Amino acid sequence: MNDQTAGGTTPLHLILAWGLVGIPLAWGVVETVMNALKLFS
């Protein structure tokens, strides 16, 4: 069996995949920048 027999990639797949990695990363970066800015002020 091949895992791709169910069909191709939809825009929803891409949004979910990039959201899964992008949202936590963006959260972490914002947390770090906010802390860093607070420390410099």
Next chain:
Amino acid sequence: MSATTESAGLFSTQRIVAGPGFSRWMVPPAALCVHLCIGQAYAFSVFNLPMTRLLGITQSTPDDWKLTDLGWIFSIAIVFLGLSAAVLGRWVEEGGPRRAMFASGLCFGGGFLISAAGVYAHNIWIIYFGYGVIGGIGLGLGYISPVSTLIKWFPDRPGMATGMAIMGFGGAAFIASPLSVLLMRQFTTPTHVGVAETFIVLGVVYFCFMMVGAMIVRLPPPGWRPAGYVAPVQAQKLITTNNVFVYQALKTPQFWLIWWVLCLNVTAGIGVIGQASAMSQEMFPGHITAVAAAGFVGFMSLFNMVGRFIWASVSDYIGRKNTYFVFFALGTILYATVPYAGGIGSVGLFVACFCIIISMYGGGFATVPAYLRDMFGTRYVGAIHGMLLTAWSAAGIFGPVLVNYIRQYNVDSGIPKAQAYNITMYLMAALLVVGFLCNLCITAVNERHHMEPDESDAIGMAD
């Protein structure tokens, strides 16, 4: 679909060959699922202080672990990262990315669980084995697992593709650090430090996250090319169309020159990363406080992450060799400028110099897989990359030792602390000059090292 494919196991390479309509833009998030987890290693230090008071709870007791004992956990993990990447690189390359990502997830998540047992038992050797050895093997497998797959999907932009994944490794600490603090706060009680429970949650969460990557990763079908991309028929001066077998690459001067290029670039950066906080405070006493120094370290981490993506992407346009020329030439100038910035008391110039230096440190990691692809071809690039990571392990020793010992020697010799780093900066600049010369010596790999096309197709395809 062939009968072989029909019966292929969940982890076989046949099983994960992409079907029609699969978008290659699904592969970078799959790689990031792994790298955003294993890069947690950079944030392991958040556990150090809590682990020095597991028995005393509010403060360390004589039976509690010392920071020097705990420092070994990260060091062992990095050593096993390099060793496993070097030894298991061919297994990763020939078994495909899903099997490697699964094994990486098992080791990395399992390492946390074993370490949780070590915390419960208050036995540091269990943690050395769990996070250091088993987790370190997970780090090595995970680090190289998506490299060649990304290069195969993005033959037109290999630097950008691997840069995205390796950016994830640099950026993982941004998630791991606040997440670990949050979890420890949740699990801490007046009679208990919540490290073990945090380890368990992290182990399970990271394993699940990495499995998502393992499930969505795909290999391109044989002969696949991006729409509109015309593969070069003839090799360009420094970009081969041939393949070099993994162990044959070790016999080429190019491998060892790139090894030194990476080692020297990393040595220059890694020594500074570990000492950035103390160095900034000692070079600018009264101007940079401990709190401001922590903010400076945060900004450096950000440049480390972003530099990985930007510099690797730039290398697709200006070439890998030229990118490293920029790292070494600009790095030399910037390191030589740091003592001047200290001398005139310019905090802005000092911060700017180090942020750019650290961006090039990250860029060096992210650009090197594409450099290897250019030199040795796509077939074994992941395995060759694995062996090259021993340069990272070596730099992990050279860099901090150079910075720490030279500073201490200067302080002991009566040099004011504000100037104690000047010689180190000039030494780093000199190392980068050596790196520049190594890079200059890199030429195309001699044809006698190339695999025959039939050999290239046959080896490793018996999955």
